[in-house]
Structures are given as structure tokens and as C-alpha cells.
Amino acid sequence: MQLKISRSLFSLTEVRTVEVQADMGRYIDLSQLAFQFGGKSLSEWKKWTTGSNFNGDPFITIVEKPHFVGDTGVVKATLKFDLLFNRESLAERSIRTQYQQFIGSYELAMTDPQTKMKASATVQLNVYDEFLFYDELKPTIDQIFKQAHQKNNRYLKYQSLGKSIEGRDLHFVILAKSKAVVDRYLNITLPTALEQPEKLIHQLDNGLIGEYQVPIWFNNIHPDEIEGPDAQVELLRKFALEDKLTVPIVRNGQKETVSLDVNEMLDHVIFLFMFTNNPDGRAANSRRNANGFDLNRDNHLQTQPETIVVTQEIANWTPLSFLDMHGYISRFLIEPTTPPHNPNYEYDLLYNNMIRQARAMGEAGLGNSDFKSYVIPALDYKDGWDDMSVGYTPMYAMLHGSLGHTIEIPALSQDGFHAMVGIGLGAALFVQEKKDQLYKNQLEIFKRGVNGEDNRSVDPYLVNASRKSIGRIRGEHTNFFPDYYVIPIGSKQQVNKLEAYKMVQYLLRNGVKVEKLIDNTVVNGITYSKGTFVIPMKQAKRGVANAMLYKGDDVSDWKAMYDSTIVNFPDLRGFTVHEIRNTDAFNQNTIRIRSTGLPKGNIYTAATFHVLANTNNDTIKLVNILLKNGAVVEKALETRGLINKGDFIVRTNDLQHFGKNYYFIARYLYTSIPVKTMQLKQTKVSVIGSTQLKFAVSELGFDMVKQADADVIVSDSSSIIVSYLTGKTFVGIGFEPLKAVKSRGLLPGFNIDQTKNGHEGLVKAKIKNHLLTSGYQTDEVLYTTSGMWITSVPAGAEVLASLSNSNDFFIAGWWPGHENAKGQILAFTHSFNNTTFTLFANDLAFRAHTHNSYRFIANCIYDS
Numbered sequence: 001m002q003l004k005i006s007r008s009l010f011s012l013t014e015v016r017t018v019e020v021q022a023d024m025g026r027y028i029d030l031s032q033l034a035f036q037f038g039g040k041s042l043s044e045w046k047k048w049t050t051g052s053n054f055n056g057d058p059f060i061t062i063v064e065k066p067h068f069v070g071d072t073g074v075v076k077a078t079l080k081f082d083l084l085f086n087r088e089s090l091a092e093r094s095i096r097t098q099y100q101q102f103i104g105s106y107e108l109a110m111t112d113p114q115t116k117m118k119a120s121a122t123v124q125l126n127v128y129d130e131f132l133f134y135d136e137l138k139p140t141i142d143q144i145f146k147q148a149h150q151k152n153n154r155y156l157k158y159q160s161l162g163k164s165i166e167g168r169d170l171h172f173v174i175l176a177k178s179k180a181v182v183d184r185y186l187n188i189t190l191p192t193a194l195e196q197p198e199k200l201i202h203q204l205d206n207g208l209i210g211e212y213q214v215p216i217w218f219n220n221i222h223p224d225e226i227e228g229p230d231a232q233v234e235l236l237r238k239f240a241l242e243d244k245l246t247v248p249i250v251r252n253g254q255k256e257t258v259s260l261d262v263n264e265m266l267d268h269v270i271f272l273f274m275f276t277n278n279p280d281g282r283a284a285n286s287r288r289n290a291n292g293f294d295l296n297r298d299n300h301l302q303t304q305p306e307t308i309v310v311t312q313e314i315a316n317w318t319p320l321s322f323l324d325m326h327g328y329i330s331r332f333l334i335e336p337t338t339p340p341h342n343p344n345y346e347y348d349l350l351y352n353n354m355i356r357q358a359r360a361m362g363e364a365g366l367g368n369s370d371f372k373s374y375v376i377p378a379l380d381y382k383d384g385w386d387d388m389s390v391g392y393t394p395m396y397a398m399l400h401g402s403l404g405h406t407i408e409i410p411a412l413s414q415d416g417f418h419a420m421v422g423i424g425l426g427a428a429l430f431v432q433e434k435k436d437q438l439y440k441n442q443l444e445i446f447k448r449g450v451n452g453e454d455n456r457s458v459d460p461y462l463v464n465a466s467r468k469s470i471g472r473i474r475g476e477h478t479n480f481f482p483d484y485y486v487i488p489i490g491s492k493q494q495v496n497k498l499e500a501y502k503m504v505q506y507l508l509r510n511g512v513k514v515e516k517l518i519d520n521t522v523v524n525g526i527t528y529s530k531g532t533f534v535i536p537m538k539q540a541k542r543g544v545a546n547a548m549l550y551k552g553d554d555v556s557d558w559k560a561m562y563d564s565t566i567v568n569f570p571d572l573r574g575f576t577v578h579e580i581r582n583t584d585a586f587n588q589n590t591i592r593i594r595s596t597g598l599p600k601g602n603i604y605t606a607a608t609f610h611v612l613a614n615t616n617n618d619t620i621k622l623v624n625i626l627l628k629n630g631a632v633v634e635k636a637l638e639t640r641g642l643i644n645k646g647d648f649i650v651r652t653n654d655l656q657h658f659g660k661n662y663y664f665i666a667r668y669l670y671t672s673i674p675v676k677t678m679q680l681k682q683t684k685v686s687v688i689g690s691t692q693l694k695f696a697v698s699e700l701g702f703d704m705v706k707q708a709d710a711d712v713i714v715s716d717s718s719s720i721i722v723s724y725l726t727g728k729t730f731v732g733i734g735f736e737p738l739k740a741v742k743s744r745g746l747l748p749g750f751n752i753d754q755t756k757n758g759h760e761g762l763v764k765a766k767i768k769n770h771l772l773t774s775g776y777q778t779d780e781v782l783y784t785t786s787g788m789w790i791t792s793v794p795a796g797a798e799v800l801a802s803l804s805n806s807n808d809f810f811i812a813g814w815w816p817g818h819e820n821a822k823g824q825i826l827a828f829t830h831s832f833n834n835t836t837f838t839l840f841a842n843d844l845a846f847r848a849h850t851h852n853s854y855r856f857i858a859n860c861i862y863d864s
């Protein structure tokens with residue numbers, strides 16, 4: 001029998017009552033009637049108390065007892081669904097991980113045990129009404145498209161930008177007035193803006209620009225901060241289907257409403273919806289992607305497939321306004337941020353408009369919810385909520401001239417959802433109203449780039465911890481930006497051709513203009529061969545290029561820093577870049593390129609053996625492939641002639657079979673091997689600790705086994721099981737394992753000192769000649785985020801690396817107190833009690849960015 005219900009949707013974040021009724025017959029005993037929800041009696045539904053315990057007060061109560069309606073047999077009652085977790089916001093992490101098990105369909109039933117009569121209805125329980133699981137997103141988008149096509153002729157375009165690690169689509173939707181509007185923006189307006197910004201500025205100033213649209217990009221990257229994707233679906237629904245919207249706002253404490261005409265809006269705006277950058281995280285209710293990476297720390301490093309495709313699309317669109325929808329900070333937070341600011345933004349052209357946009361979003365966020373206030377870190381915080389890192393999605397977008405905002409709603413709730421929808425409406429209204437002025441500033445950003453201008457107006461925004469303006473750090477130069485970056489390709493000039501080519505691919509993908517020399521060219525006494533890559537810095541996207549290629553800044557004077565600030569691809573990926581400061585260096589000698597492949601190794605079939613230099617990660621991958629396929633790989637144990645200690649010697653035949661797709665540098669042997677070698681075996685490796693370390697080791701092609709079965713344990717974890725160490729090599733990387741080895745007294749004579757874990761530095765280091773450091777030079781740049789150094793090593797231990805003793809050993813980063821680390825030991829190896837300990841105080845695989853340090857790990861593994 002059908003149970004009639006006054007509502008069918010229940011909420012984990014809002015109290016709901018429901019009237020139920022059914023014709024049960026005139027003569028039943030009302031006192032015996034019972035209710036069930038999801039097949040369980042109401043008494044079995046108890047509220048959450050702690051942990052995963054649901055043993056509190058009743059979740060569902062009867063507020064109006066069953067009674068007959070008049071003289072009929074119709075029975076009516078009212079039930080109340082209270083807050084299952086005893087609170088409206090489920091943002092608390094211990095709850096956030098477990099509420100989703102309750103979302104779904106339930107049978108709500110009224111039964112009479114005597115007559116066995118049952119009236120029932122299917123109802124839904126959701127966290128808030130609009131929440132969608134990943135699998136519901138696409139059908140909902142399709143449904144909106146279908147309705148829109150019946151209602152109006154707005155242009156709606158769905159694209160899957162690519163696949164996540166687990167193979168889910170990255171849903172992306174374009175909404176505009178028409179296809180022509182999108183084509184004009186992408187094919188005419190944007191290219192003109194990037195190449196001839198002055199032309200468009202002139203048109204704007206003189207009222208000649210005509211109709212034009214600017215993109216607003218809605219984004220979510222932490223999908224367990226759930227409102228982001230759902231608010232976007234709601235905004236898509238409104239903008240695709242409605243003609244007029246009423247937007248409630250709170251301005252100066254007063255509630256008002258503003259009307260929004262969607263057709264007029266679409267005369268000015270193209271909406272872009274990136275529902276979530278992390279589909280696997282949406283499916284798993286997790287912040288991180290399936291590889292365990294926080295993608296909101298990877299937009300600049302781009303080690304993960306999801307960030308690679310999303311950043312490419314951001315570069316492609318160059319949105320004017322960029323909203324990244326997050327939660328849950330206890331106060332409703334809308335950026336812009338505190339200092340320090342990354343010097344590669346044109347901050348003065350962004351700041352005031354970002355403050356205004358933040359206010360417009362805040363007013364509509366409050367208007368559309370019950371939240372009472374919001375904060376803007378730039379105005380309300382001292383430090384610690386900064387945009388020095390360009391790894392957050394909005395900060396990455398700011399390099400493209402976007403007004404980039406992270407928005408943190410304070411609650412995971414129905415109200416949080418409404419606030420986030422308000423945010424989107426507020427931003428749209430703001431962009432519509434201020435479009436000309438906002439666009440002009442974006443054009444001014446591009447103009448500075450195109451003209452190579454280092455405008456001093458940015459300097460007041462770039463302050464030190466005492467709030468004194470330090471501006472861009474220009475050193476001896478008058479322009480912060482060089483005229484060119486050159487990425488040499490000749491083997492004498494380029495230390496790592498593979499990483500160099502990968503950087504060129506990266507720059508092209510990220511909207512940076514790259515050229516190639518068409519003739520050998522001499523600059524500052526150096527001959528650059530034909531084919532050398534040149535990045536002309538007089539270009540609109542020079543901020544993107546410079547943020548990735550420049551040395552970085554020393555921000556150690558700050559008390560707090562939100563996250564890692566070091567990018568520096570050349571030093572961390574390990575390739576050569578030259579900075580050129582000579583405007584005319586390459587006049588007429590270059591052509592623009594749109595793509596490049598990757599280099600491959602040369603196989604010389606007349607040789608018996610190839611000696612592979614141990615100088616890039618592809619070579620390590622190749623060696624691992626050869627070992628897996630049973631090929632003999634010898635490792636040189638000494639340096640003689642052109643063979644270096646640590647090089648790999650392989651048979652030409654094997655290389656022909658397995659080496660065609662790899663990059664390597666080879667020398668050739670025709671008869672025998674003239675140096676002492678050892679034959680490599682397939683080492684059993686166990687990796688303990690971060691998913692990022694595991695990712696890096698598997699990137700190199702090592703297979704992993706359990707600790708007990710391993711020859712070598714590579715760890716960045718504090719957990720050490722001593723019984724597993726006997727007969728093995730233990731490679732400890734960074735703060736946690738070194739601290740553990742020390743505090744548990746596993747290695748007498750070993751001692752450490754530190755400022756604080758998390759203190760980060762790009763440092764000059766001295767590398768000692770050793771089999772474990774083979775392939776590295778005496779002078780290398782290393783990376784640390786452990787704020788630690790080694791103060792003593794056991795007698796007889798071999799030191800592998802130290803921090804340089806020069807006063808300028810610290811290149812960039814946030815490491816208060818780094819002075820104490822000058823000249824100290826970073827790494828050593830020592831055998832004790834039948835275990836070889838190789839300990840690095842610094843990080844070798846940080847966020848899979850520090851490719852240049854990976855070979856230390858490989859050397860340790862091969863030598864175990």
C-alpha cells in the first residue's frame with residue numbers, strides 16, 4: 001500500500017518533518033502501529049555520539065501520533081527527522097569521512113503488526129538536497145542540457161578534458177550566448193589580447209570594442225569539500241535554464257535583492273564549469289587523487305594527469321575571473337591573501353579588483369545563506385594565508401592574469417551549499433558590472449609582458465615580514481625579468497636533455513611562447529647551436545614562464561607560510577637554463593614552435609656494449625626494464641677514460657630490443673669492458689611512508705615488495721621495524737626516519753639538529769665522490785623541507801653530501817634559522833649491526849617534483 005508523504009527528501013544537515021498517511025482501515029489498533037526507516041524500526045536509528053558510534057538520542061521521532069482522519073480509515077502521523085550527527089555542519093574531519101554511507105534511497109513504512117498491513121514510500125536521504133555523487137554528475141548535466149535545448153538557444157558544450165588515474169572523465173562545460181561568441185573569444189579576442197593588448201586597450205578606451213565576452217571559470221579541486229561541484233551544477237542550471245534571477249545580498253548589514261537578467265549576463269560573460277579537477281576524489285570522498293596527491297599543490301608542478309589537463313585548459317581560456325570553491329575554514333573566507341605575494345604576478349593590477357570581487361561574492365554569499373560574516377585574509381589576517389606559492393589553482397590562474405580566489409565556506413551543510421551558490425552569483429554580477437575595467441587591467445598585465453616592462457607599481461605590494469616594501473628582488477638588474485631564457489640542447493651545455501625537452505613541452509602546454517634557433521648563434525661568447533630553445537620574455541605569459549624558471553625567493557623572515565614556495569624547475573628537475581639579458585641577442589634567428597617531441601638515445605649497432613651515463617631518470621627506467629627482462633647490466637665501479645663510476649654497461653643487442661623508447665647518453669665499447677664492474681640484480685625494494693615517495697620510486701620502474709621480503713627499505717616515515725633491518729640497506733629520507741633512527745639509538749655516533757620540520761630550502765650542496773653519488777657533480781643544488789641537518793656521524797661513516805660552506809648557500813625558500821645549517825652534513829652511509837644505513841637529512845622525492853634527486857635513491861637501491 002502506498003504511504004502518502006508530504007516530502008520525500010530528507011537531509012543530514014537540516015531538520016525535516018514529514019506528514020504521512022495511509023488508509024489502514026477503520027478498526028486497527030492505532031497504538032500498535034509502527035514505523036520503519038530503511039527496514040529498521042525507529043528505535044534502531046540513533047544519533048551519532050563519537051567515533052563511529054551511533055548510540056545517542058533517537059534520530060527519527062513521532063511528533064504527532066497516528067490518528068484517524070475524521071471517520072475514515074485513513075491514518076495520519078507526523079515524523080521528525082532530526083540531525084543524525086547532532087549538528088548542521090558535517091565539516092569536522094571525523095564526520096566528513098563517514099556521513100556518505102547514509103546517503104541513498106530508503107523505504108519509509110507504517111505497519112500494523114496485527115493485520116500485517118504495510119504502507120510504504122521510497123524516500124531519499126541526502127547530505128543536502130543538491131548533493132551529487134560523481135556518477136550522478138554527468139546524467140544531471142545531460143538533463144540540464146536537454147531542458148535548455150527545449151527552452152532557449154543558449155550555447156552549451158560538454159567536454160571531457162581527459163581521464164583521471166582511475167579512468168573517470170574530467171567534466172567541463174562551456175555556457176555562452178552562442179557558439180559564435182566562444183569562437184570569437186578563443187580565435188580572435190584572446191589571441192589579440194595576448195599579441196597586441198594595446199590595440200584592445202585603445203578600442204576599450206575609445207568605445208570601439210563592440211560586443212565582447214569574458215570568461216568566468218568556476219572550479220573545485222578538493223571534492224570532499226563537497227559544495228564546490230554541487231554549487232556549480234546549480235549555477236549551470238540557473239544560467240542555462242532561467243531568464244531572470246533574484247540574488248539576495250547583504251550590503252552594509254542590510255539585506256537587499258538584486259535582479260540578474262541571464263540573457264544580458266550572457267552578452268558579457270562566458271561561463272566555464274570545471275566541476276571537479278579530481279573525479280577519483282569525488283568518488284572516494286577524498287581530498288587527494290588516486291595517487292595520493294593533493295592536486296591543489298600540483299598545479300605548477302603538474303606531476304599528475306588531472307592537473308596537466310586542467311592547467312592546459314586554464315592557459316587555453318585565460319579566464320578573467322577564477323573561483324576555486326573550497327571548505328571548511330571556521331570563518332567564511334574569501335581571498336585575496338596576505339603577503340608574501342609571488343613576484344611573478346602583476347599584483348597591483350589584480351589586487352583592488354580582487355578585493356572588490358571578494359566583497360561582491362561575500363555580499364551574495366551572506367545574502368544567500370544564514371552566515372553572518374566573511375573574512376578577506378588580505379584585510380583581516382597578518383600572515384600565514386599567502387599566495388607566494390603558485391601551486392593553488394587560483395594562484396596558477398593569476399599568472400595568466402585572472403582574478404583568482406580561493407573561497408572557503410565555513411560549513412558542510414545545506415547552508416554552505418547556498419552560500420557557495422551565492423558566491424558564484426555575486427562574482428557573475430560583479431564581472432558583468434565592471435567588465436570593461438576588469439578586462440582593461442588584464443590587458444595591461446599582458447601589455448607589460450609584451451613590452452618587457454617591470455613596472456614599479458607592483459613593488460608596494462611585495463613586502464617583507466615587517467611590511468616594508470621590498471619589491472621584486474632585482475639584484476644588479478633594473479628588470480626583474482630577463483630578456484630571454486635559453487634552454488640549450490648541445491651535450492656540452494645541457495646537463496639533462498630529457499628534462500630540458502620536457503620543460504619545453506610544459507611551457508607550450510601552459511601557454512608560453514617558445515622559439516627555436518634556426519642558425520647557430522653566439523651570445524655572450526657562448527655558441528648556441530641551431531635547434532636551441534629560446535623563451536622570449538617579451539610576451540603576455542612571461543609571468544608563467546618566470547614563475548617556473550626563476551631561482552625563487554628567500555622568504556625566511558616570515559613567521560608563517562601556508563605551503564611550499566619553491567618551484568625552480570631547472571634546479572629541481574636538473575636541466576640547464578641560461579638567463580640572457582640582451583634585447584637583441586636572437587634577432588631574426590628564431591622561429592616559433594607549437595610542439596616538440598622528446599629525445600631518444602642513439603643505438604650504435606656496430607658496438608658490442610653501450611655504456612649508459614647514469615645522468616637521467618630515463619636511463620634508470622631503461623636499466624630496470626633490462627633487468628626485468630633478464631638482460632645483463634653491469635655497473636662500473638671505477639672511473640677510467642670515458643667511463644664514469646656508476647655508469648651502466650649493457651649489450652647492444654639488449655638495447656636494440658628494449659631501449660628504443662628511452663633517452664640515454666651512451667659511449668661504445670667494441671671488445672671487452674675495461675673497468676671493474678658489478679652485475680646488477682633486480683633488487684627487492686620496499687617503500688615505507690608517503691605515497692609521493694612510492695610514486696617516485698615506481699616512476700623509476702622499481703617494483704615494490706613487503707618490508708620482510710626486501711633487500712632495501714626506502715623510507716620517509718617515522719616507523720622503523722628493527723627486526724626487518726638485519727642484512728638490509730635502510731635508506732632514510734628527511735625528517736621522520738632520521739629523527740626515529742636517532743631517538744631509538746639505532747646508530748651510535750649519529751646526531752642531528754633542526755629548526756622545524758616543514759622549513760624548506762633550495763640549497764647549494766657539496767657532493768662527495770662515492771658510488772652512491774655517481775652521476776652527480778661536486779656542486780649540486782638540493783632541496784629540503786625538513787629544516788634538518790646532521791651534526792655528527794658514526795666513526796668510519798662515509799659522508800655523501802654537505803651543505804655548502806659559502807655564505808650564499810641558501811638560494812630560496814622559507815627556512816627561518818637556516819644560517820645554522822651552513823656547511824653541515826646532509827647525507828652519509830654507514831654499516832652497523834649488519835645493516836647499511838644511508839641517511840639523507842633532505843628530501844629526494846618531494847611531491848614527485850625533485851626529479852634531479854631521484855638518482856640518489858636509484859643508486860642506493862642498486863648498491864644494496
Ligand SMILES: [Zn+2]
Binds near residue numbers: 225
Ligand atoms: Zn580545499
